[in-house]
Amino acid sequence: MTETRSERSSSMLRKLIWAGLLTSAVPLIAFSVLLIGRGWIDGRERMAHELETYAGVIGLNAATAILFDDPQAAAETLAALRTIPTVLGAAIYDRNGKLFAVYPDAARASLPASPPPTGSHRFERTSLNLTREIAFKGETVGRIYLRSDLRPFYREIAKDSGVIFATASITSAAAVLLMIRLQRRIVSPLKDLAQLMQTVSSGGDYSVRAASYGRDEVGVLAEVFNEMLEKIQARDLELAHRRSNLQAQVTRRTDQLRHANRLLERELEERRRTELALHDSEEMFRVMSAAALDAIIMVDREGQLRYWNAAAEAIFGYRAEEVWGWSLREFLVAGESHERFLLTFRHLQATGDQALQGQIFELEALRRDGSIFPAELSLSATTLKEQWVAIGILRDIGERKRAEDYIRRLNEQLERKVRERTQQLLNAQEELVRKEKLAVLGQIAGSVAHELRNPLAVISNAVYFLHAVLPESNATVQEYLGIIDGEVGSADRIVGDLLDSVRTRSPDRLPVDLGQLIQKTLETCQRPSRVEVGLAIPADLPPLLADPLQLQQVLRNLISNAYEAMPEGGILRLEANQDDGWIVVAVRDTGVGLSPVHRDQLFQPLFTTKARGIGLGLVVVKNLMEANGGRIEVDSQPGKGTTFTLWLPQLSEAVAEEHIA
Amino acid sequence: MASSLRALLALLTALLSGIAAADQTGPGEYDVKAAYIHHFARLIQWPDGSSREPLRLCLVGGDPFGQALDPIRAETVDGRPWQILPPTEAIAWDRCDVAFISRAAGADLSRILAAIGRRPVLTIGDSEGYGERGVIINFFPENRKIHFEINLAASRRAGLNISSQLLKLARRLPGEGEAR
Structure with a gap:
């Protein structure tokens, strides 16, 4: 530490010396360089100028020698250069550039055979060269070339430089010596002061004081330093006092702060927990809400x-x-x-x-x-x-509504299907029952009919005989005979029906004019007096295809049923219509009608509502209709009447033509 | 006899130099002489009052130049153009500034010089001995080159001032002794 500081002060001395040296040496060197440079430039200029002058003088004197082609005279003129030792050689060229005369004779070989281009001088390494025109009365008659030695000039410059630098060096050395002596005086008080400061700073002893160094800057510095030391000493005392006070205060405040801190920490912890909970619930809400x-x-x-x-x-x-x-x-x-x-x-x-x-x-x-x-x-x-x-x-709830609708529709469909299937099953069952009944009935009916037909024929023949033998018997006899004959006829019909119901003949289908057929049928049925018959058959109704006899039987059965259904009288209406390839015939009465139960059993064999009848008529009707490719439906209301509707295939044109042909 | 022999010699010399000149294919003898005459005029100062225009060259006793004078016809001397007066023209000496006296006029030389007298006329000759006889500048051959001699006494008589440069180049100065 100590060494460093003293080194620093000695380095300050060195710096001051360097500063002085540099401030004096730099201008000296610059001046020397300037002098030498100036000498160099001036010397060269002077030499060039001198050579120009020589060339001018010699040229002037040699002009006429060239004019009169006298090299000897020219050489003599050149010889005048002997008095100038720096001129190494010279040459004169004539108008055509031919070498005319040289100086000295020994240098002939080293001089250029033809003149170098004229113009200003050229400095070469060791020589200065110059070529000039020789003029006579404004007319160029030839050229002169001069070569001058530069080496003496260089020697002179070197000598001058040596002298200048030696002078400068000596001056600088003297300046340094002088400076060292002068600057010691400045530096040594500073050094002392530095030493003192070091003592203060390392020892912490603020009671020492610097000696006085007079009224120069260093003296002022020492004085200011002393004042500073005094102030520091005073402040140190005050500080020590305050520090002891402060210690107590700090202790008190620290306790207070620690307490406050603890409270704060607790509060912070509470808040953090609340925040965390809040954050959680917020997060939960956000998730729930988003999800x-x-x-x-x-x-x-x-x-x-x-x-x-x-x-x-x-x-x-x-x-x-x-x-x-x-x-x-x-x-x-x-x-x-x-x-x-x-x-x-x-x-x-x-x-x-x-x-x-x-x-x-x-x-x-x-x-x-x-x-x-x-x-x-x-x-x-x-x-x-x-x-x-x-x-x-x-x-x-669009989706839900749609689903509900869909389910409802499905249910409805299902219910409808169930109903349909049930109906179908019922129908099939009925059909089965009917078929079974028919089968049983067929066997019975076959034998019964067969057995009954013979006695009936015998009775019929007997009645015929009695008519024949008793043509004029009394009215009562006649009446009874009529009754027998009638009853036999109905019995025979019943037998026929019975047979028909079990053995439907395969139809022989022909084109049939329905209107005529209905008329014919009505004639064969005895109309009760209180029943009126109405017809609504369009005149242009196309013919239909059916077995005429079987169709007549169907109509006859329906008409007699209708008559029987109207014991109190009424109206029978027969209507016909065309409907999409079908001829639809309706047989309407205004009779007693059928209960729904009866209506459903209507086409069952052996079902009848009549007092008389074995319940085969409608069975036959149904069988015949089906055999002829048609069908039958019934609609009835009790007390209002019954309507049977027949669907029969219309005669297609192709078939009609076939039959006509 | 001696003079005729000398004339013969001169003729031979002239012929030889002419041949030499021809050999060199450079300018001929009279081309050089014409050029020299022009240069003489430039180096000689005529007395005041005689500087009239133009500068007249009188050919006396014959024209040995032929085409050789053509180049100097275009030249001027101190602003004075040359005017060549052929030998056929009657000579009025006052009108001549330069008089070239040919060899053919050799016999009449004394009479011619006497006629010129002290007039400022530069007399030029190209024959051996003309210098001694009073011609101011006389050409003579030496080492196959053309040289000239200057008779200073004659020039002084004519009042002509000859440049020292020219004098320096003159090989011989005949009549110097006579002048002294």
Whole structure:
């Protein structure tokens, strides 16, 4: 430490010496260089100028020698250069550039054979060369070339430089010596002062004082330093005093702070926990709200939207930031349910009626793309940040509605199908029963009919005989004979029916004019006097294809049934129509009608409502209709009458032509 | 006899030099002499009052130059153009500044010089002995080159001032003794 500081002060001395040396040496060197440079430049200029002068003088004197072609005279003129020792050689060339004369003779070989280009002088390494024109009365008659030695000039310059640098060096050395002596005087008090400062700073002893060095800058410095030391000493004392006070204060404050800190830490911990809980619940709410499939909407007292979750975005197609502040009614389709909802909402706003909470509205809502969907909205009111808000949960129930509809439709279809199947099964069962009955009946009927036909024939023959032998018997006999004959006929018909019912002959189908056939049939049936018959057969009704005899039998059966159904009289109407390839014939009576139960059993064998009859007539009718490719239906109302409707195939044109042909 | 022999010699010399000149294919003897005459005029100062224009060259006793004088016809001396007066013209000496006296006029030389008298006329000859006889500048051959001699006494008589440069180049100065 000590060494370093003293070194520093000695280095300061060195710096001062260097500064002095440099300040004196730099101008000296610059001046020397300037002098030498100046000598160099001036010397060269002088030499060039001198050589020019020689060339001019010699040229002037040699001009006439060239004019009169006298090299000897020219050489003599050149010889005058002997007096100038620096001229190494000279040459004169004539007008044509031919070497005319040289100096000295020995240098002839070293001189150029033809003149170098004229112009200013050229400095070469050791020589200065010059070529000039020789003029005579303004006319160029030749050229002169001079070569001068530069080496003496160089020697002179070197000598001058030596002298100049020696002088400069000696001057500098003297200056350094002088400076060392002078600067010691400045530096040594500084050194002493530095030593003192070091003592103070390393020992911490502020009681020492610097000696006085007079009134120069160093003296002032020492004085200021002393003052500073005094102030430091005073301050140290004060500081020591204050420090002891401060210590107590600090201890007190530290205790207070520590206590406050503990309180704060507890509070912070509390708050952190609350925040964490809050954060968790917030997070939970956010997750729930985002994950919810129902739109969760919050509306403020003014009915403006304040919250709109992800599901709401998905359902309505608006992003939350777009709808911020919109009214909820923007999304609802005007209508009765809408009005009801608005009324409720206003009521809720006004009263906060708890009864309304949780009520579910079915509404029609509007998406961004304008499509309408059914929705379910439930409302509840609450308070958020001391503001009244309504929370709405809205669910798109379009899907549910569609599903419900679909299920309902499916059920209906199923029920219908079940009914149809049941009907089919019932029908099939009935058919089966009928067929079975028919089969049994067939066997019985076959033998019974066969057995009955013979006695009936015998009775008929006997009646015929009695008619023949008793032509003029009394009325009573005649009457009874008539009764027998009639009854035998009906018995025979019954037998025939019975046989027909079990053995339907295969039809011989021909084109049939229905109108004629009906007329003919009506004639064969005896019309009760109280029954009126109405016909509605269109004249242009096309012919139909059927076995005429079988069709007649069908009609006859139906007509006699109708007559029998109207014991109190009534109207029988026969109507015919065309319907999509069918001829539809309706046989309508205004008779007693049938109960639904009877109607269903109508075509069952052995079913009859008549006092007389074995219940085969309609069986035969049905069988015949089916054999002829048609069908029969019945419609009846008890007390109103019965209508049998027949469908028979219309004669197609192809078939008609075939038959006509 | 001696003079005729000398004339013969001169003729031979002239012929030889002519041949030499021809051999060199450079300028001929009279081309050089014409050029020299022009240079003489430039180096000689005529007395005041005689500087009239143009500078007249009178050919006396014959024209040995032929075409050789053509180049100097275009030249001027101190602004004075040359005017060549052929030998056929009657000579009026006052009009001549330069008089070239040919060899053919050799017999009449004394009479001619007497006629010129002290007039400022530069007399030029090219025959041996003309210098001694009073012609101011006389050409003579030496080492196959053309040299000239100057008779200073004659020039002084004519009042002509000859440049020292020219004098320096003159090989011989005949009549110097006579002048002294």
